[in-house]
Amino acid sequence: MNIRRICALYFSPTGGTEKIARFVTEELARHLGGEPAYVDFTRPENRQSEYRFAEDDLLVMASPVYAGRLPNKLMPVYASSIFGSNTPAVPLCVFGNRNHDQALRELVLLLEGNGFQIAGAAAFAGRHAFSDKVGTGRPDGADLEQMRVFAAKAAEKLSKDAPLPPLDIDRSEIGPYYTPLKEDGTPAKFLKAKPLADPGKCVHCGTCAQACPLHSIDAGTLEAVGLCIKCQACVRRCPKGARYFEDADFLSHVSMLEQNYTARSENQLLL
Template identity: 40%
Template sequence: MDVKVFCFSPVGNTEKIAMHLGKTLARHLGGALIERSFTLPQERQAPLVATAGEIVILALPVYAGRLPNVMAKYLQTMEATGALCVPVVVYGNRNFDDALTEGQLVCEHAGGQVIGGGAFVAQHSFSKTLAVNRPDELDMAQVEQFATALAQKIQAGDTHIPLLAGNNPPHPYYTPRDRHGNGIDIRKVTPKVGDGCVQCGLCAQHCPMGSINPANVKEMQGICIKCCACEKRCPVGVRYFDDPNYIYHRKELEEMYSRRAEPVWFV
């Protein structure tokens, strides 16, 4: 059976986990591994399509406890009638809340049969310390265990739908709050560009929303989803966020969720 990895991964961690899962699963099942990214705007011109006899890994990062809301409309175009589906979500050490259940609903709306799902951990996009260097070797070992369990289930002809963690229907998006319960609104926050920018254009090339003007990378021409792809991929390190609420929220996350969160998966 061929394995298709449908992946939204602005900074690459979700792709790393999903591709390792797909590679291991394809090896167990003797099929081909096919990646179909939908991270960049030009990659979302055609729908995600799989057919009966194929396995789909639908992988996205967690944003505020859910799948990224900017991908909701595009995900509704996914077609997977008769395919076996595995939703995978990747979160930054806080919680994945209802994102995994939401991934299941997307797969089922596309006509797919969900046979498993997993939530894995990667370094938080906001932070240099929260879940730093993850996914690590222990995380990837969990990915391999998950793949092996999926392969055994498929080879046994077991198609029961596992109960994934999360609410169905999903609850509203997580609202950033300080430790006193006060809401923090960072939706309109955008990154700044400091001195030393070499106008290489990498930030514009990697922005998943196409929101950075390639002719003038200091200019935003669309929304910012705070994926931090521009900041993390800047070769001279001059992209940054200085909004006080954003900085405070980042500090709160780092202090309140410093423990090691562990992957969970369901088959």
């Protein structure tokens, strides 16, 4: 294949997915040549346009995993905004050391349905957005080495003058989202939970409002007034550590993750 342009498109509220997307994209560019372009799909203004890719483009699309699937508020936007024309693609999912469940398969099927052919797909572990104790240090050196090998093998497939064969994956219907659990094993119900601001720490810099990918924090009052997808962008990016959640079910779910998912989870590479 003659790859004219490499473009990475990623949704990354706390930066982990962006880091992995850029690393893999740079490795692909090192093998295939060219200077990659980047689209930060986290920014609301970048989700207002359609993105159409040609047969000689290469799309690296990276998404975080939310409850074992693609983020439910982003899935319709992915499907209605990103289109190929027999375009090669490398889908990536980043999960918080629990499990990527069905997210990678979901992203592969979405891209195939929108006109892409898959050169390779991978799910990589990262630090969990909810806790520094889950996925600590991921991606680490071993992860980066796996990314290098994955990118090299995908680039080798792309360098051949032959159509890409369909990826060998389960193509049955995608199942339901994972149900978050509390410490006692019962469902954790925190859909309506929203972040709060500690008035003793908050300096009204507005970083949280700027970081929110759904524009759900009022720029004047800095109160969470719209839909919250629990991405933790406001919490992670606040320079004063003033943002936090106090919802009991949410905190119990975080404790459950810290008790059960600190052991190293393995990445999945599909080529």
